[in-house]
Amino acid sequence: MWITLIAMTVSSAMILVDQTSVPLAIPHAMQDLGGNPSLGSWILTANMLPLAAFMVLGGRLGDIFGLRKIFLIGAIIFAGSSALAGFAQDVPWIITARAIQGAGAALMMPTAVAIVSATFPRDEKGKALGLLAGFAAFAAALGPVIGGGLASIDWRLVFLVNTPLAIVTVLLTLNATQPLKLNEHASRNLDLPGVTVFSIGIVGIVYGLSQAAQLGIGDAQVLVPLGIAVAAFVGFWFVEKRSTSPMIEFRLFRHLNFLASNISQFLAGMIELGTAYLLPYFLLMMIGLSPIAAGIALIPATVPIMLAGPLAGKMFDRVGGRVPLATGFLVLAASGIAFALAVSHREYVYLLPGLILQGIGLGMVLTVNDPTGLDSVPPEDQGQAAGVINTSEQLGGAVGIAVLSAVLISDSIHRTNEQLAAKGVHPTAAQTAEWKDFIQKINAEGLGNIDISNQPETIRFALNDVLNAHVAGYEAVFYTTAGIALLGALFCFFLVRRSDRVEEGRIFIRRSRWVTSNTGRTPAITKHPPTD
Secondary structure, three states: OHHHHHHHHHHHHHHHHHHHHHHHHHHHHHHHHOOOHHHOHHHHHHHHHHHHHHHHHHHHHHHHHOHHHHHHHHHHHHHHHHHHHHOOOOHHHHHHHHHHHHHHHHHHHHHHHHHHHHHOOHHHHHHHHHHHHHHHHHHHHHHHHHHHHHHHHOOOHHHHOHHHHHHHHHHHHHHHOOOOOOOOOOOOOOOHHHHHHHHHHHHHHHHHHHHHHHHOOOOHHHHHHHHHHHHHHHHHHHHHHHOOOOOOOHHHHHEHHHHHHHHHHHHHHHHHHHHHHHHHHHHHHHHOOOHHHHHHHOHHHOHHHHHHHHHHHHHHHHHOOHHHHHHHHHHHHHHHHHHHHHHHHOOHHHHHHHHHHHHHHHHHHHHHHHHHHHOOOOHHHHHHHHHHHHHHHHHHHHHHHHHHHHHHHHHHHHHHHHHHHHOOOOOOHHHHHHHHHHHHHHHHHOHHHOOHHHOOHHHHHHHHHHHHHHHHHHHHHHHHHHHHHHHHHHHHHHHOOOOOOEOOOOOOOOOOOOEEOOOOOOOOEEOOOOOO
16 A cells, blocks of 8 residues: 555656646747747646646546546556657647646546545545645645756756656556445446536636736636636536536535635645746746756755645644644745745845745645545545545646736736836837747746846846836735635634534525435435424
């Protein structure tokens, strides 16, 4: 079972490293492939969309056809698509490969968690899930270090490195993981209408928010996708309520610890992947580090995860999830404030408190989330439950990248225009395009490695105004993450308990004397009248 834990940990870590290392490879890839810089974010988004959209489906497939089988299929898809991305010859090629890669990861992540949960005995399950989540979080934090190092050699290595790791995972799984018993009572029907509507909702919300960063929230290209997403999620609710084999069993959310785990995972994903996407660019543009130096500079955020994760796991075994989750989010809030106060100095040393606090906070929250949620649901639902929890993290990450990028871009553009207008300057479309190309160059090489004296007059004239505006934009970003973290602390404090509580309510009209008695697969009603 320990070899199984190693295999599942490598797989989860590989997927998260892929997400957090790719941002540093994107500028190099776009330059090499001759793509429009505005399409660069889709190299990341194309992976996250199917990952978020199909994660619950991956867990459901594991429950129906076998966790081990679905995990292995996902690992093979991930290995092949990683190789395709590494050998891409143009932008559509790499975006397509990344989408396939996300679909493979959607089969791996939920089944990996469920395999560990099903393999270990109950008294060791929390420890095992904590190790899985803790090492995966550590790997995610280490992603920029790996991405910066590999991108400085060749950006293709960032993708190609996944292939041998995925093959090792497959071999370990075949050797050590036994096929787990199928749930005999589970329906063998797939909820294709639910999958379709849910996927439309995910694509709509992520696409809409990603466009908001460039066009503003009031643009039709933002409002229409968001409107479609809202309609799709409402439709998903009705489809699932009427389905005989729903993609998501909404009764699971009656378990308050499971509900809290999903909310927590969504908010933590916003902070984890949102800051992992933007922090390297701050180091490249505002401090002037090279890509490899920017990756190394983020190491102080990784070590605390390794220390805080096991301690949080032990705390969970003693007191449950409430204290470590709420405390972890409060530490993340302190990290956001520390970052916001540090960015105006534009020196690396001032970022260290924020990096260390972020590592501690993420180590606590991400280590405890999985056991808090999975311990509260029946064993036969753990594949689906793991899929829901992982979907929450990935959806949170996609939303976090989009929202925090929108905050940064809108605030910095607004302040740049204000400062230039005060000088009587109003940039033309050509000058704005010139600046976008220059920022792409900064993100590929680091501002400190660019000779400003050789740049066009437009760049030299506006450089200080743009940098000052970005300082204000990053301050807004980090204060936003602090607010998100405080929200997470409140949800965890009020919802999580050591012993799971089940929300029970009357199921017929108000005057009915029939009340719920449980939340299992039975009709959940009793003819005994409620006590006064």
